[in-house]
Amino acid sequence: MSEARSEASVGNAATFDTHPGADAGVTPESPLQWSRVQGRVTEEGGAAEQIRVIERPFLGHLVLRGGAITLDEAVRAELGVSLPGKPLGLVLDAEGSRSVQWVSPDEWLVIVPAGEEFELENRLRARLGDAHFAIVNVGGGQTLLELSGEKARELLMKSVTYDVHEHGLPVGKAVGTVFAKTSVVLRRPSEERFELVVRRSFADYCVRWLRDAGREYGLRVESASP
Amino acid sequence: MFHIFCPYCQEYREEEEFHPSGQAHLIRPADPASVSDEEWGDYLFFRDNPRGIHHEMWVHRLGCRKFFNITRDTATYEILETYRMGEQPSITAANAEVRREQGVQTADGGWQTVGAQPENSRLNEETPS
Numbered sequence: 001m002s003e004a005r006s007e008a009s010v011g012n013a014a015t016f017d018t019h020p021g022a023d024a025g026v027t028p029e030s031p032l033q034w035s036r037v038q039g040r041v042t043e044e045g046g047a048a049e050q051i052r053v054i055e056r057p058f059l060g061h062l063v064l065r066g067g068a069i070t071l072d073e074a075v076r077a078e079l080g081v082s083l084p085g086k087p088l089g090l091v092l093d094a095e096g097s098r099s100v101q102w103v104s105p106d107e108w109l110v111i112v113p114a115g116e117e118f119e120l121e122n123r124l125r126a127r128l129g130d131a132h133f134a135i136v137n138v139g140g141g142q143t144l145l146e147l148s149g150e151k152a153r154e155l156l157m158k159s160v161t162y163d164v165h166e167h168g169l170p171v172g173k174a175v176g177t178v179f180a181k182t183s184v185v186l187r188r189p190s191e192e193r194f195e196l197v198v199r200r201s202f203a204d205y206c207v208r209w210l211r212d213a214g215r216e217y218g219l220r221v222e223s224a225s226p
Numbered sequence: 227m228f229h230i231f232c233p234y235c236q237e238y239r240e241e242e243e244f245h246p247s248g249q250a251h252l253i254r255p256a257d258p259a260s261v262s263d264e265e266w267g268d269y270l271f272f273r274d275n276p277r278g279i280h281h282e283m284w285v286h287r288l289g290c291r292k293f294f295n296i297t298r299d300t301a302t303y304e305i306l307e308t309y310r311m312g313e314q315p316s317i318t319a320a321n322a323e324v325r326r327e328q329g330v331q332t333a334d335g336g337w338q339t340v341g342a343q344p345e346n347s348r349l350n351e352e353t354p355s
């Protein structure tokens with residue numbers, strides 16, 4: 001039975017794998033499914049535009065809550081990166097595909113490649129044992145949009161109240177803020193790109209906003225294969 | 227628009243990210259069953275509405291989602307300081323005048339911005355009654 005692999009019990013918490021695999025007979029649909037049906041999203045890798053928006057669906061999103069010192073030890077052991085201690089900090093692993101973000105003084109957002117979050121959650125739970133903590137898999141509730149291109153900053157200036165200039169949002173910073181009258185987590189993982197973590201139910205809206213605001217520059221919305 | 231200093235995010239943010247949540251420093255009666263209806267009603271429903279220095283709870287709704295406190299002048303809309311939950315204000319109605327002469331600072335030492343100024347400051351002078 002496939003459930004045997006996709007469910008676990010660590011301590012007194014039941015965890016389950018939200019990526020049960022192809023044999024489970026479930027086709028995952030990204031939050032941008034409607035936009036895709038409407039032809040607003042194309043496959044990755046086409047003609048260069050001034051702004052590229054790439055959806056990264058089905059990533060593993062975990063919210064960690066608890067004391068910084070306890071969580072830092074566990075995250076460093078299991079993920080190889082240290083918890084950002086400073087407010088608004090964002091750290092990535094050497095590969096750049098796993099990140100830990102400060103959300104509030106007792107809350108961090110961990111994003112890992114699709115399918116890794118189940119094992120990671122189990123390992124973190126096993127390591128944290130009886131410590132006072134909470135781990136929640138929020139991958140089903142939010143998705144990640146990646147913005148790059150020379151006009152990406154100008155596009156954000158039209159969309160968020162936050163100061164997205166180099167001194168306001170340097171590499172390694174992430175903020176929760178207002179984006180086109182909705183909420184968004186705005187991240188700056190590297191020099192070339194910005195990331196938006198948006199609510200699943202607002203993903204279509206955000207993409208339509210981006211397409212409209214980016215029309216003057218030339219904007220292309222693509223979807224990375226999971 | 228206000229620029230409000232979030233004591234958790236440690237920087238100024240647009241007012242749009244915040245939401246006011248009423249009077250700060252309300253203390254719930256330790257043993258609700260033993261207080262009179264009047265005392266319980268006071269705790270539950272009655273709030274101060276001062277003209278001048280007021281301490282309020284706000285929440286950084288779209289940022290860190292933490293509640294914190296603001297000392298605000300209800301007559302001038304000036305935000306005098308912001309401080310974390312569990313902390314006490316450094317500016318109160320009792321010491322506000324002294325503070326105003328010396329200049330105001332946030333609890334962590336950063337300077338706080340001044341809100342909208344009244345059209346006629348005399349409107350906001352306290353008149354002895």
Ligand SMILES: [Zn+2]
Binds near residue numbers: 234
């Ligand atoms: Zn904040």
